[in-house]
Amino acid sequence: MLLKRWKGWELPERAVTPESLFRNRRSLLKGLAAGPMVLSAAALTGCGDEATADGDPASMIAAVPPDPSAHLYPVKRNPAYADGGPDRPITVEDLATSYNNFYEFGSHKDIVRAAQDLKIRPWTVTLDGEVAKPKTIDIDDLLEQMPLEERVYRLRCVEAWSMVVPWSGFPLAALVKLAEPLSSAKYVRMETFMDPEMARGQKQHWYPWPYIEGLTIEEATNDLAFIATGIYGKPMPRQNGAPLRLAVPWKYGFKSTKSIVRFTFTSERPVSFWEELQASEYGFWANVNPDVPHPRWSQASERPLGGGAKVPTLLYNGYAEQVAGLYKGLEGERLFM
Ligand SMILES: Nc1nc2c(c(=O)[nH]1)N[C@H]1C(S)=C(S)[C@@H](COP(=O)(O)O)O[C@H]1N2
Numbered sequence: 001m002l003l004k005r006w007k008g009w010e011l012p013e014r015a016v017t018p019e020s021l022f023r024n025r026r027s028l029l030k031g032l033a034a035g036p037m038v039l040s041a042a043a044l045t046g047c048g049d050e051a052t053a054d055g056d057p058a059s060m061i062a063a064v065p066p067d068p069s070a071h072l073y074p075v076k077r078n079p080a081y082a083d084g085g086p087d088r089p090i091t092v093e094d095l096a097t098s099y100n101n102f103y104e105f106g107s108h109k110d111i112v113r114a115a116q117d118l119k120i121r122p123w124t125v126t127l128d129g130e131v132a133k134p135k136t137i138d139i140d141d142l143l144e145q146m147p148l149e150e151r152v153y154r155l156r157c158v159e160a161w162s163m164v165v166p167w168s169g170f171p172l173a174a175l176v177k178l179a180e181p182l183s184s185a186k187y188v189r190m191e192t193f194m195d196p197e198m199a200r201g202q203k204q205h206w207y208p209w210p211y212i213e214g215l216t217i218e219e220a221t222n223d224l225a226f227i228a229t230g231i232y233g234k235p236m237p238r239q240n241g242a243p244l245r246l247a248v249p250w251k252y253g254f255k256s257t258k259s260i261v262r263f264t265f266t267s268e269r270p271v272s273f274w275e276e277l278q279a280s281e282y283g284f285w286a287n288v289n290p291d292v293p294h295p296r297w298s299q300a301s302e303r304p305l306g307g308g309a310k311v312p313t314l315l316y317n318g319y320a321e322q323v324a325g326l327y328k329g330l331e332g333e334r335l336f337m
C-alpha cells in the first residue's frame with residue numbers, strides 16, 4: 001500500500017464553531033432554512049480534511065468507459081516547464097490520482113470511486129459574457145484545435161500538502177484568444193458542471209454550487225495559466241477533473257477548478273466557491289505566500305504527497321519571476337489569502 005495515513009492538521013472541531021459559521025453565511029442560512037442539519041467543522045476546513053485515500057485507483061476505475069481523447073497523449077513536454085524544481089521530484093502517479101479534492105464527489109480525499117460517475121461525453125465548453133460572439137464548443141473539437149503540450153507544475157493546496165505533476169493541456173491564453181473578449185471584460189469566471197444526481201456532493205445544499213473560480217484577464221493570459229486536459233501522459237482521470245481543469249500553480253490549489261463547462265468574461269469580479277463560503281479564509285487572489293498564515297494554520301511549509309520531510313513553501317509557490325508583476329499596484333488587496 002503506497003498511501004499513507006496523514007496526521008491531521010491543527011484543525012480541531014473547536015477552531016470553528018457551527019454557531020460562528022452560521023452567523024453571516026447566506027448559503028449556510030439557506031441550508032438551515034431547508035431543515036435541520038449538523039455541520040461539522042471538518043466540512044469547512046477549506047479544501048478538505050485529512051482523511052486518507054484508500055485503494056488502488058486502477059482497480060477502482062476498471063469498469064469505466066475509456067476516454068475518447070486517449071489517442072492524443074502523451075504530448076511533448078515544454079522544456080520551459082520540465083520539472084518541479086530542486087528537491088521537488090514528480091509525485092508518484094498513484095498518489096496524485098487517488099488523493100483528491102473534489103467536493104462534488106465528497107468532502108474528503110477518497111473520492112476516486114465516486115468520481116467515476118462523472119460523465120465526460122458529451123461535454124461542451126461555453127465561452128460567453130463580454131465576448132465578440134458567445135460560442136459553445138464540443139470538447140473533442142476544442143482538443144483538436146488547441147496546442148497540446150506537457151508541463152510539470154507544483155500544486156500547493158491551502159491545507160499545506162503539495163504535489164508535482166506533469167499536466168498535459170494548453171495555455172489558458174489560447175482559449176481566451178478563441179473567446180475574443182471585449183475590452184470591457186476584466187475577469188474570466190469559470191464554472192464547474194452542475195448535476196446533483198451524478199455528483200452527489202452537490203446535494204449538500206449548504207455549499208454554493210456550482211463550483212466557481214475566477215481570474216483577472218491578465219492572470220488568465222499569463223503564460224503559466226494552463227488548462228489541463230491530461231496528467232502523466234494520459235487523459236485527465238475523472239477524479240482529477242476530467243475533461244478539463246485549470247492549473248494556476250502560483251495560487252492555492254482551490255483556484256484550480258475542475259471539470260469546467262463555462263468560461264464567462266465579465267467586468268465584475270466573480271465570487272468564488274470558497275470565498276462565498278468563507279471569505280475571511282479563502283479570498284479571490286489566493287496567491288501562495290509562506291509569510292501569510294491561514295487564520296487557522298501556518299503556510300510556512302508543506303508536506304509533499306508521498307511522505308518524507310516537510311519542505312519550505314515559496315512565495316508564489318516558486319513562480320514569482322513569472323507572476324509577481326501581475327500584482328504591481330494591487331498591494332492594497334488581500335493578495336495572499
Ligand atoms: N470543481 C472543483 N474543483 C476543485 C475542487 C473541488 O472541490 N471542486 N477542489 C480544489 C482543491 S482545494 C484542490 S487542492 C485541487 C485538487 O486537485 P487534485 O484532486 O487533482 O489534486 O482541486 C481544486 N479544484
Ligand SMILES: [Mo]
Nearest residue numbers: 047157253254
Ligand atoms: Mo486544496
